[in-house]
Amino acid sequence: MELRGKTALVTGGGIRLGRAIALALAQEGCNVAIHFNRSREKAIEVKQQAIDLGVKAEVFQFDLSDFSSLDQLMKDVNNQLGTVDILINNAGNYKKGNGLKTEYDSLQATFNVNLFAPWWLIKAFESQLPSEKMGKIVNICDAGIFRTATDHFAYRLSKKALCEMTHMFALELAPNITVNAVAPGIMLPLAGYEHIDLEQVAARKIPLNRIGSPEIIAENVLHILHQDFMTGSIIKIDGGENIV
Ligand SMILES: NC(=O)c1ccc[n+]([C@@H]2O[C@H](COP(=O)([O-])OP(=O)(O)OC[C@H]3O[C@@H](n4cnc5c(N)ncnc54)[C@H](OP(=O)(O)O)[C@@H]3O)[C@@H](O)[C@H]2O)c1
Numbered sequence: 001m002e003l004r005g006k007t008a009l010v011t012g013g014g015i016r017l018g019r020a021i022a023l024a025l026a027q028e029g030c031n032v033a034i035h036f037n038r039s040r041e042k043a044i045e046v047k048q049q050a051i052d053l054g055v056k057a058e059v060f061q062f063d064l065s066d067f068s069s070l071d072q073l074m075k076d077v078n079n080q081l082g083t084v085d086i087l088i089n090n091a092g093n094y095k096k097g098n099g100l101k102t103e104y105d106s107l108q109a110t111f112n113v114n115l116f117a118p119w120w121l122i123k124a125f126e127s128q129l130p131s132e133k134m135g136k137i138v139n140i141c142d143a144g145i146f147r148t149a150t151d152h153f154a155y156r157l158s159k160k161a162l163c164e165m166t167h168m169f170a171l172e173l174a175p176n177i178t179v180n181a182v183a184p185g186i187m188l189p190l191a192g193y194e195h196i197d198l199e200q201v202a203a204r205k206i207p208l209n210r211i212g213s214p215e216i217i218a219e220n221v222l223h224i225l226h227q228d229f230m231t232g233s234i235i236k237i238d239g240g241e242n243i244v
């Protein structure tokens with residue numbers, strides 16, 4: 001797909017991986033709808049950087065925990081930037097705790113952001129896309145889905161389900177909408193884990209001996225968007241950490 005002149009919605013586009021994805025899209029000439037929840041100032045910075053790259057950009061605030069209001073998000077984007085051709089489900093919620101320690105509320109909050117919001121947005125995306133147009137969806141999963149572990153119970157379950165949802169919608173939305181995913185390994189320290197020396201972790205756990213970066217994920221999202229014969233694929237970008 002030629003990206004120039006297309007419009008993309010990036011959830012969680014104000015910071016970290018989402019920011020890199022939004023800016024990479026703008027660099028390719030794509031208009032960008034930058035969704036955020038709490039990172040308003042950062043999202044506005046991304047908007048300005050995108051505009052400086054010569055594309056249209058706008059910011060949209062929505063709490064994805066209230067996923068049932070997401071039709072409004074898509075309508076707001078349509079009103080300001082026109083039809084959305086590309087949807088990047090990037091926003092995510094990462095909660096600690098194994099299965100026994102996880103409370104129902106925490107499980108539900110994680111699923112709302114990581115699974116139900118992408119599901120709702122995919123439906124809204126499909127219904128606003130004219131049937132003669134091509135559409136592309138990229139879900140940001142996690143390379144940890146390829147293994148079973150007991151930590152981060154709610155997060156892992158929701159990302160495994162997002163992976164399966166990628167396959168299911170790839171079948172259901174073919175042939176005019178492709179649905180793929182990127183599954184990142186360690187790219188950045190998580191909020192609250194900045195004290196951990198990720199280079200040391202990488203030396204111990206990652207065959208390529210280093211962590212990735214938001215830009216590497218953005219490059220792989222662009223790679224997917226340029227493919228016309230690819231749907232239902234999950235690209236694992238983790239330096240070999242999860243070879244199983
Ligand atoms: N960083 C990594 O190494 C890594 C590794 C594997 C997978 N991933 C996945 O990659 C994606 C991006 O990760 P990240 O590390 O860049 O960011 P992150 O810190 O995991 O996620 C925060 C992002 O999600 C948004 N978000 C969280 N809760 C939200 C809510 N209730 N409503 C709306 N937006 C919400 C935040 O928006 P605001 O800041 O505006 O509130 C922010 O943009 C996530 O899906 C994550 O699971 C990341």
